[in-house]
Amino acid sequence: MQLGNQVEWVLHCCSILASMPAESHVSTKDLAEFHGVPKEYLSKALQSLAQAGLVASTLGPSGGYRLNRPPKDISFLDIVEAVEGRRSTFQCTEIRRNNPCRKKDQRDKGVCAIAGVMHKADEAWRKELRAMNLEMLGKRVAADVDPALLEKGVRWFSSP
Amino acid sequence: MQLGNQVEWVLHCCSILASMPAESHVSTKDLAEFHGVPKEYLSKALQSLAQAGLVASTLGPSGGYRLNRPPKDISFLDIVEAVEGRRSTFQCTEIRRNNPCRKKDQRDKGVCAIAGVMHKADEAWRKELRAMNLEMLGKRVAADVDPALLEKGVRWFSSP
DNA sequence: TCAATTAAGGATATAAATTGTCCTTAATAA
DNA sequence: TTATTAAGGACAATTTATATCCTTAATTGA
Numbered sequence: 001m002q003l004g005n006q007v008e009w010v011l012h013c014c015s016i017l018a019s020m021p022a023e024s025h026v027s028t029k030d031l032a033e034f035h036g037v038p039k040e041y042l043s044k045a046l047q048s049l050a051q052a053g054l055v056a057s058t059l060g061p062s063g064g065y066r067l068n069r070p071p072k073d074i075s076f077l078d079i080v081e082a083v084e085g086r087r088s089t090f091q092c093t094e095i096r097r098n099n100p101c102r103k104k105d106q107r108d109k110g111v112c113a114i115a116g117v118m119h120k121a122d123e124a125w126r127k128e129l130r131a132m133n134l135e136m137l138g139k140r141v142a143a144d145v146d147p148a149l150l151e152k153g154v155r156w157f158s159s160p
Numbered sequence: 161m162q163l164g165n166q167v168e169w170v171l172h173c174c175s176i177l178a179s180m181p182a183e184s185h186v187s188t189k190d191l192a193e194f195h196g197v198p199k200e201y202l203s204k205a206l207q208s209l210a211q212a213g214l215v216a217s218t219l220g221p222s223g224g225y226r227l228n229r230p231p232k233d234i235s236f237l238d239i240v241e242a243v244e245g246r247r248s249t250f251q252c253t254e255i256r257r258n259n260p261c262r263k264k265d266q267r268d269k270g271v272c273a274i275a276g277v278m279h280k281a282d283e284a285w286r287k288e289l290r291a292m293n294l295e296m297l298g299k300r301v302a303a304d305v306d307p308a309l310l311e312k313g314v315r316w317f318s319s320p
Numbered sequence: 321t322c323a324a325t326t327a328a329g330g331a332t333a334t335a336a337a338t339t340g341t342c343c344t345t346a347a348t349a350a
Numbered sequence: 351t352t353a354t355t356a357a358g359g360a361c362a363a364t365t366t367a368t369a370t371c372c373t374t375a376a377t378t379g380a
Contacts, residue, residue: 001163002366003250003278004338011274012255027355036258041340047357060348061354076277089249089285090163095172098196101312113300114171117236118163121288125249128281140273152261162337164367187326201369207328220377221325 006045006083009037013046014079015141017055018071018134019154025057026157027064034156045083052082062160071134077126089125090118166205166243169197173206174239175301177215178231178294179314185217185224186317194316205243212242222320231294237286249285250278 013031020026028046032039046065049055056068067074092115096108111119142150173191180186188206192199206225209215216228227234252275256268271279302310 001161001244001249002247003161005251005253006339008250008253008255008274011278015274025355029355034259035255037255038340040342043356044340044358050356057356058348059346059355059357060350062349063347063355065356076281084161087162089161090168093165093168095168095195095197099194099309099313101309101316106309109304113297113304114168114175116300117289117292117297118171121236121285124288125281125285128284129277132277137273137277140276144269144273149259149261149266153259156261166368185326189326198369200371201367203327204329204369210327217327218377219326219328219375220379222378223326223376225327 001089003080003084005037006041006048007080009035009042010045010049010079010083011076013042013065014049014054014067014074014134015137016153016157017065017067018074018138019141019150020066020157021154023066024158025062025064025066030064030157034153048082049079052078054078054082067134071138072136074134075130076132076137077129080129088119088122090115090122092118161249163240163244165197166201166208167240169195169202170205170209170239170243171236173202173225174209174214174227174234174294175297176313176317177225177227178234178298179301179310180226180317181314183226184318185222185226187224190224190317194313208242209239212238214238214242227294231298232296234294235290236292236297237289240289248279248282250275250282252278 012035013026016031016034017026028039028043031046032042035042046055046057050057050065053068054074055065057063057065092112094112096102096112110116172195173186176191176194177186188203189199191206192202195202206215206217210217210225213228214234215225217223217225252272254272256262256272270276
């Protein structure tokens with residue numbers, strides 16, 4: 001059970017967008033080149049972010065993407081779910097109903113105990129992602145990465 | 161990001177094994193038929209459990225599987241990891257190294273902040289699975305399911 | 321001893337999801 | 351007007367998940 005690469009890509013892209021001056025837009029082309037990933041495929045992932053309302057896009061030269069909300073109002077979960085969807089990591093197919101000892105019309109008392117546990121674990125994962133947002137990420141990045149390098153990045157994306 | 165069906169299957173199989181009298185063995189054929197899943201494919205998953213040391217197998221007529229440890233010593237995480245592996249749900253491919261502003265030999269301070277968050281969420285998921293074991297599951301099942309049906313199941317697997 | 325049954329596992333086939341590319345369209349800025 | 355951009359449809363390639371088939375060796379019971 002692995003998250004797709006797109007998740008990693010858009011998280012890094014959002015980190016960039018959060019560090020750019022407001023009103024400035026960053027193109028798919030630049031984001032793809034900066035991260036060394038295929039532009040067309042990254043584009044699909046960014047479209048997912050746009051459809052989820054996390055980013056806004058503008059057309060034409062100097063167009064591209066910007067965050068659509070303050071960084072503190074965009075959680076990791078928002079981003080992960082925009083790309084991966086909202087379905088639980090565990091899908092119960094109700095194989096208990098195949099039990100040959102059961103009567104056909106037998107009703108079940110609530111969800112399968114196994115599914116309950118797996119869904120709770122899934123929720124614990126999501127809770128952790130919900131607790132982290134782009135503002136917090138920005139602070140961590142600022143603490144970890146050479147400020148000169150960060151500034152270079154901003155200028156790289158800003159230059160025409 | 162979805163867990164495979166094999167995970168659901170073996171969890172149900174382990175639930176059965178935990179409810180069977182000690183020393184009795186349950187065959188792949190019976191487990192597959194009981195749950196309405198393909199025998200040969202379920203067999204692969206059960207082999208994973210055996211390789212992980214969670215179950216022991218015996219050959220020949222009346223052979224099959226039994227738990228290799230007390231139910232309380234087999235966690236959901238043990239079972240999930242036996243089938244799905246131990247790799248994190250998030251794989252960091254270090255795309256930060258592709259940053260064109262970086263010098264080639266630049267060293268990083270620890271893991272990427274994004275990977276750190278994702279791994280922590282992964283660990284929260286695993287922690288939840290680690291906290292549940294087959295003994296606890298047995299109690300929940302006993303509370304949820306008609307005792308007569310449970311007993312019928314045990315007899316179904318016990319009869320030759 | 322013999323026949324039936326079983327897990328283990330190799331080889332292979334099929335289906336689905338992931339990853340990636342190509343192209344057209346409409347909007348927009350310079 | 352021209353170059354640039356996001357959106358998105360169509361398609362291709364690759365990888366993973368799902369499933370089947372077959373052989374082997376161990377074991378049980380007749």
